[in-house]
Amino acid sequence: MSADGEEANPGRRRRRRRGRRAAGPKTSHTEPAVTDSSTGATPANSSSAQRRPRSARHGPDRLRTVHETSAGGLVVDGIDGPREEQVAALIGRIDRRGRMLWSLPKGHIEVGETAEQTAIREVAEETGVQGDVLAALGSIDYWFVTDGRRVHKTVHHYLMRFSSGELCDDDVEVTEVAWVPIRELPSRLAYADERRLAVVADELIDRLQTDGPAALPPLPATAPWRRPQTHSRTRRSRAGEPAPDRKNGRGLKP
Numbered sequence: 001m002s003a004d005g006e007e008a009n010p011g012r013r014r015r016r017r018r019g020r021r022a023a024g025p026k027t028s029h030t031e032p033a034v035t036d037s038s039t040g041a042t043p044a045n046s047s048s049a050q051r052r053p054r055s056a057r058h059g060p061d062r063l064r065t066v067h068e069t070s071a072g073g074l075v076v077d078g079i080d081g082p083r084e085e086q087v088a089a090l091i092g093r094i095d096r097r098g099r100m101l102w103s104l105p106k107g108h109i110e111v112g113e114t115a116e117q118t119a120i121r122e123v124a125e126e127t128g129v130q131g132d133v134l135a136a137l138g139s140i141d142y143w144f145v146t147d148g149r150r151v152h153k154t155v156h157h158y159l160m161r162f163s164s165g166e167l168c169d170d171d172v173e174v175t176e177v178a179w180v181p182i183r184e185l186p187s188r189l190a191y192a193d194e195r196r197l198a199v200v201a202d203e204l205i206d207r208l209q210t211d212g213p214a215a216l217p218p219l220p221a222t223a224p225w226r227r228p229q230t231h232s233r234t235r236r237s238r239a240g241e242p243a244p245d246r247k248n249g250r251g252l253k254p
Contacts, residue, residue, distance in 0.1 A: 063150040066230050070155045071118035072106025074201050075131035077162040077179065079208070086205070087179035089127045089167065090188065094175050101190035102180070104197070106155050109225040115156040116222060123160065127177045128168035131160030134208070135216040137200050140193045149230075156222075157194075159201050 075089045090102045107122035109115060116133045123131050137157040144151050167177045180188050182205070185198035207215045 063145065063148060065150045065152060068108065068151055068153045068229050069115075069225070070106050070108050070153065071115040071122065071158070072104050072155060073119040073123050073131060073133065073158040073160040074104055074137060074197065075123050075127070075129055075160040075162050076182065076201070076205065077129075079134075079161050079205060083182065083205070083209075086182040088182055088185060088201075089123070089129055089162075090178055090180050090185075091126050091169075091171075091174045092176035092178065093173070100175065102178075102188050103190055104157060104194055106157070108229050111226065111228055112224050114222040114224055116158060116219065118225075119156070119158045119160070124165065126171045126174050127165075128170065129165035130163045132163050133158045133160050133219065134213070135159045135204050136220055137197045137204075140197070142193070151230075157197050159204050 076086055077089075078086045089105065091105050092100045092102045095101050105123045105126040107118065107125070109118040113121070119133060120131060123129065135158065137159050139154055139156045141152065141154040144153070167179065169175065169177045182198075182202065185201075186195045189195045189198060204216060
């Protein structure tokens with residue numbers, strides 16, 4: 001070998017030895033968390049974020065979901081008379097923002113009741129008037145959160161003919177009751193899904209007056225309810241406690 005080669009080889013060996021020492025066993029250590037100077041937050045891709053416990057990464061436990069079923073009705077006085085004189089019974093409640101929200105009377109189906117029986121009872125309890133069921137208007141379902149639970153509520157609604165009684169707001173869960181002209185329901189009802197029910201009711205009343213009761217669709221068969229429900233309805237909040245807002249209305253079901 002040449003002298004140049006002999007001098008070059010030791011240098012290469014030294015470099016390889018130094019490389020082996022640098023690539024030796026890693027030591028265990030913890031890197032300090034890097035935070036955003038403007039917010040103090042730790043980036044999600046930092047080593048500390050990656051080492052967070054599994055429970056912390058996945059957040060708090062999910063809310064328990066419960067399913068509830070209610071029934072109610074649109075009671076119309078003068079349903080066989082002139083359209084401009086027809087009125088319907090609505091209930092009003094104050095929401096957490098201090099607004100009066102008008103809606104149809106409704107409530108939970110109790111054990112042993114059919115949906116139609118619940119509609120008659122709840123209308124009487126919340127408005128003071130009695131009604132007879134004529135036809136189904138449709139069903140609405142929506143979600144809300146209360147008392148640490150996520151509630152999926154389904155409400156069956158019926159068109160009803162006023163038979164007796166006088167309006168009263170004795171029910172502690174109702175702020176006001178009122179007879180509202182049928183034509184004003186789309187502007188008075190607070191919820192879009194119930195406004196759509198009012199349109200269905202208007203069509204059924206036209207059919208009733210034109211062709212008689214036989215023109216109304218037959219009532220769907222319902223069986224008595226067999227199990228108790230949770231009763232966490234939006235309007236049943238403790239005194240002085242705001243009622244939870246209704247969310248994600250799904251509209252009408254056939």
